[in-house]
Amino acid sequence: MTASLPALHAGLTSPFPRSERLVTATRDLDRGRTSPELVEKAFVEAENELLALEERSFTDLTAGYLRWNDLFRPIAETWSGFTVGPLTRWLETNTFFRQPVLSAPPRRTPLGIASRLPPPLAARSANARVFLPGPYTFTKILENRSGASDLEVLGSMGQLLAEEVHELSGLGYGLFQFSDPILVTDPPEGKAAEGTVEAYRAIATANPRATTVVWTYGAAVGPSLPLLDRLPVSVVGLDLTETEPESIRPGPHALGLGLGIIDPRTTLPETLRDTVDIVRQALRRRPSASLWLGPSAPLDLLPARPAEQKLLRLADVRAVLLREGLA
Amino acid sequence: MNTPLFPTQEIGSLQKPSLEALGDWEQRIHFLSRLSQVPPDVLRHPDVATLQNLRAAFGIAFLESAGLDRVYDGEARRVEMYEYAARQMTGLQFQGHVRSWDSKYYRKGTAVDRINLIAPYHLDEFDFVRAHTHAGVKLPITGPYTLADWSYNEYYLARQSGWKGRPQRRAAQRELVLDMAQRVLRPTLQALVAHGCRVIQIDEPAAGTHPDEAPLVVEGFNEATQGLDAEFSMHICYSRYQDLLPALLEAKACRQWAWEFANRDADHHDGYEVLKLLREYSDTRSIGLGVLDVHRDTMETPELVAERIQRAAKYLGDPARIWVNPDCGLRTRTLDVAYAKLQAMVAGAALARRELEGNNS
Numbered sequence: 001m002t003a004s005l006p007a008l009h010a011g012l013t014s015p016f017p018r019s020e021r022l023v024t025a026t027r028d029l030d031r032g033r034t035s036p037e038l039v040e041k042a043f044v045e046a047e048n049e050l051l052a053l054e055e056r057s058f059t060d061l062t063a064g065y066l067r068w069n070d071l072f073r074p075i076a077e078t079w080s081g082f083t084v085g086p087l088t089r090w091l092e093t094n095t096f097f098r099q100p101v102l103s104a105p106p107r108r109t110p111l112g113i114a115s116r117l118p119p120p121l122a123a124r125s126a127n128a129r130v131f132l133p134g135p136y137t138f139t140k141i142l143e144n145r146s147g148a149s150d151l152e153v154l155g156s157m158g159q160l161l162a163e164e165v166h167e168l169s170g171l172g173y174g175l176f177q178f179s180d181p182i183l184v185t186d187p188p189e190g191k192a193a194e195g196t197v198e199a200y201r202a203i204a205t206a207n208p209r210a211t212t213v214v215w216t217y218g219a220a221v222g223p224s225l226p227l228l229d230r231l232p233v234s235v236v237g238l239d240l241t242e243t244e245p246e247s248i249r250p251g252p253h254a255l256g257l258g259l260g261i262i263d264p265r266t267t268l269p270e271t272l273r274d275t276v277d278i279v280r281q282a283l284r285r286r287p288s289a290s291l292w293l294g295p296s297a298p299l300d301l302l303p304a305r306p307a308e309q310k311l312l313r314l315a316d317v318r319a320v321l322l323r324e325g326l327a
Numbered sequence: 328m329n330t331p332l333f334p335t336q337e338i339g340s341l342q343k344p345s346l347e348a349l350g351d352w353e354q355r356i357h358f359l360s361r362l363s364q365v366p367p368d369v370l371r372h373p374d375v376a377t378l379q380n381l382r383a384a385f386g387i388a389f390l391e392s393a394g395l396d397r398v399y400d401g402e403a404r405r406v407e408m409y410e411y412a413a414r415q416m417t418g419l420q421f422q423g424h425v426r427s428w429d430s431k432y433y434r435k436g437t438a439v440d441r442i443n444l445i446a447p448y449h450l451d452e453f454d455f456v457r458a459h460t461h462a463g464v465k466l467p468i469t470g471p472y473t474l475a476d477w478s479y480n481e482y483y484l485a486r487q488s489g490w491k492g493r494p495q496r497r498a499a500q501r502e503l504v505l506d507m508a509q510r511v512l513r514p515t516l517q518a519l520v521a522h523g524c525r526v527i528q529i530d531e532p533a534a535g536t537h538p539d540e541a542p543l544v545v546e547g548f549n550e551a552t553q554g555l556d557a558e559f560s561m562h563i564c565y566s567r568y569q570d571l572l573p574a575l576l577e578a579k580a581c582r583q584w585a586w587e588f589a590n591r592d593a594d595h596h597d598g599y600e601v602l603k604l605l606r607e608y609s610d611t612r613s614i615g616l617g618v619l620d621v622h623r624d625t626m627e628t629p630e631l632v633a634e635r636i637q638r639a640a641k642y643l644g645d646p647a648r649i650w651v652n653p654d655c656g657l658r659t660r661t662l663d664v665a666y667a668k669l670q671a672m673v674a675g676a677a678l679a680r681r682e683l684e685g686n687n688s
Contacts, residue, residue: 020423026430069429086590087428087622089565092536094477096428145595220493242493263491267422267437267479274490303423303435306479 006257006283006326007290009059010318011129013177013215013237013260014298015071016064017307019046043067047120053308057315060129060175063118070097071133071179072141078112079160081105085143091185091218093301100142102153108160114171125172134180134214135161135199136188151195158199162206169210177213177237178203181297184219184239187227197230204232213237217260217297222247229255234290241265241296245281257288260296262314267306275317276324283326291326293318332683333636333649333676334396336465336615338562338585339530339656340408341386341401341665346370348662349381358388361459379404383452387460393666394673397463397526402656404452408530409477410434411448412469416511418442419478437479442506447518454522465526466519467562471507471547472540475500476533497540504543508550516555526558528585528615532655534575535566541574552580560585560615564655568601573608585615587654590622592635599635602642614643617654618675619668624660626667632675633682646683651676 018026025042028034047063054061068074070090076082076098085101113132121128135157144153165176178200188196203212214228215237221228222243228236229251236251237258251257259282261275283291293314299307344352350370352358359365361384373381386401405411410433413419419436426432453466483502487495512529519527529551534544552559560583563571568586575584584605592598602614618635619627632651640646651672657665 018424018426023424023426023432027432030430089536094533094536095426098428241491241496244492265479265496266481266484266491268481268484268491270491278490300426302479303425305423306437 006288008293008318008321008326009290010293010314011054011058011060012062012064012299012311013258013294014065014131014179015068015300016050016062016066016311017300017302017304018066019049019304022046022066044119047118051120051124053311057312057318059127061121061124061127062129062131063120065118065131067118068116068131071131072097072100072138074113074116075133075138076100078109078116080107080109081146082142088141091181095301097141100138101145102142103145105146105148106153106156106160108163110167113164114168121173122171126174128173128175129213130168130173130176132161132164132176132178134178134183135203136192136196137180137182140182140186151191154192154195154199155202158202161199162203165203165207165210165212169207174209175211175213177215178233179215181216181218183214183228184216184221184224187224193227196227197232200231200233211235213256213258213292215258215260215294218242220244220247222249225249225251235292237292237294239296240278240282245278245285248282248285250286251288253287254289256290256292257283257286258292258294260294261317262295262299262310264295264297264299264301264307264310267302269309270313270317272313272316272320275313276320279317279321280326330396330463332646332680333651335394335651335673335676336397336463337390337395337399337401338528338615338617338652338654339402339467340405340658341389341403341656342658342660342662343382343401343403344385344662346373346378349385352385352389352662356385356388356392358385361388380455383455384459387456389662389666390669391460391462393669395462395669397465397650398456398460399465399467400452400456402467402658407433408467408469409474410436412474412511413478415446415448415515416442416444418482422479435477435479438482438503440482442503442510444511444514447515449515450518450522453519453524457523463526464524465528465560466524467528467530468512468515468519470529470531470544470561471512471551472504472544473531473533474507474511475503475547476536478503500540501543501546504547505550508547512547512551516551516557520555520557524557526560528560528562529581530562532562532564534561534563534571535568538567538570541571542577544571545574545577548578548581555580558582560613562586562615562655564617565590569604572604576608576610581612583613583615583650585617585650585652587617588639589617589620589627589635589654592620597638599639599642602639606642606644611645611648613648613650614639615650615652618651619653619657619672621653621655621657621659624664626664627671627675629671629674629678632672633679636676636679637682640679640683
């Protein structure tokens with residue numbers, strides 16, 4: 001370990017909650033009590049505040065993706081073949097998303113996703129982390145009325161996300177995180193597992209220079225690790241608040257290890273020492289060339305103030321690890 | 328109460344009408360006549376208490392005039408189902424808003440100390456409803472598991488030592504659920520029953536969130552209701568019910584499952600098929616059958632409602648066990664849409680009744 005310390009990344013792995021000011025502004029807009037211009041101003045201020053925090057403390061920038069309504073909406077609203085469907089519960093949470101409904105072969109719209117990325121990232125694309133839905137999770141949550149089989153849709157999603165990454169790479173983005181929690185909450189088997197590997201292979205083949213992260217959460221990763229280790233990605237992220245460290249098995253050293261260590265399901269701040277220790281335990285069990293730290297699940301399960309405290313704790317953990325070493 | 332076959336009931340909250348809307352609705356359902364001593368300009372500048380009474384009287388009249396057999400007040404006095412209850416106890420602190428979807432948010436409390444009830448709640452609203460309705464009364468109250476699940480758990484979790492992994496979180500959650508059941512719900516339910524409340528719906532929408540915790544949902548329900556003389560039901564929505572069974576069946580005092588079905592009923596998917604499971608488990612409790620999708624404006628026809636009821640009756644094997652209701656509260660629909668949906672529901676129940684009686688004659 002001491003001979004080759006892993007590179008240490010840290011940052012947001014999901015949208016950040018809206019500040020109380022943004023909550024009020026967006027509510028007021030819904031009720032016709034404010035203007036879109038004032039809401040836009042509130043978004044810009046909130047994005048800039050979060051960017052400043054990220055630039056001080058972390059390696060990757062997101063600006064919080066505060067404008068996104070859910071992870072799937074940018075695709076459901078911009079790609080053809082999709083419409084936005086009914087409210088649906090997001091995993092084991094009290095938050096909901098609009099279920100994408102696929103009723104024709106899906107097609108990308110050029111610059112569709114790019115137009116939905118947080119505006120401040122355009123000028124910082126080299127350090128930005130682009131959030132995209134993982135192909136397996138996306139295929140699982142959509143309502144497929146297209147006539148194609150789910151396996152065929154999974155294949156299409158791999159191809160289309162590959163094109164998306166290619167287009168965004170051309171705009172200077174280099175780090176792409178695929179949020180794919182259903183890989184661990186309802187792991188694919190048989191043809192679906194092979195289809196998932198193929199979908200990620202399509203992305204990797206078309207974008208050999210991109211850094212790709214598959215981020216999972218919501219369940220212990222143990223049973224899914226053999227499959228995750230086969231995915232042709234740069235980093236595999238797992239939920240350490242759901243996973244017993246003893247169940248983590250070694251994987252390919254070149255495959256980056258992502259650890260979700262900040263728990264958005266409670267406002268209780270993580271204790272610094274326990275968190276540093278659990279990271280070291282996980283890394284001992286699964287040595288890796290790079291370590292990526294982040295929240296274990298979407299931080300927007302919290303109100304903004306405790307979420308910010310948790311984010312600062314993540315920065316503290318990174319600082320201790322940088323100072324004291326990972327071993 | 329003598330109930331017809333396929334009686335109808337409310338299930339949750341309604342949109343809170345503005346003063347202007349109350350004025351418009353007064354022309355249609357004459358809810359002011361239920362109140363005594365109403366000044367002529369009461370709809371212009373009511374104080375807070377009067378406005379709450381107006382909205383409650385409106386909610387009762389709204390549901391009654393739509394034709395429902397069992398009503399409440401549309402939860403007119405509650406800011407929403409979690410926050411209202413959370414403010415009746417000590418130990419919970421609010422730290423801000425959490426997004427539910429899009430620009431819809433709710434406040435979520437943090438358990439920063441051991442939970443304690445300030446005083447039993449919903450008594451005044453129950454008294455008001457009972458005094459102002461001709462229909463049956465069913466009181467909805469948020470259940471202990473949902474109150475715990477929709478709160479952040481600091482106090483109980485902090486008592487667990489070391490890294491707060493899944494086992495520690497589960498242990499802390501059980502403590503919080505049981506405190507909610509024993510220290511908040513139980514004394515409140517006792518007081519309601521002592522007030523004469525006989526039909527009580529325990530709302531547990533969070534039950535479907537963590538299917539593996541269904542036994543804890545039941546433990547909380549049993550702790551809250553044990554030994555109390557009332558007709559309890561359990562309302563759970565937006566869940567895969569098959570994942571909660573058979574654990575749920577251990578809810579001893581529960582006499583009705585009030586579930587959502589219409590939201591998932593479509594041409595290519597039978598939303599009611601899950602009822603077959605209850606028959607397989609030989610569970611004979613009644614069903615509060617969700618027949619209205621509360622998340623869409625699309626109007627159910629009486630024929631569709633009747634067909635859903637008949638389908639459910641076939642799966643259950645006993646039509647007499649069916650109560651008919653919306654999937655969930657109609658709060659997200661405009662009052663016009665909600666009213667039209669409820670009327671279609673009542674007409675659909677009557678149609679199903681006639682069809683069944685026709686088949687049996």
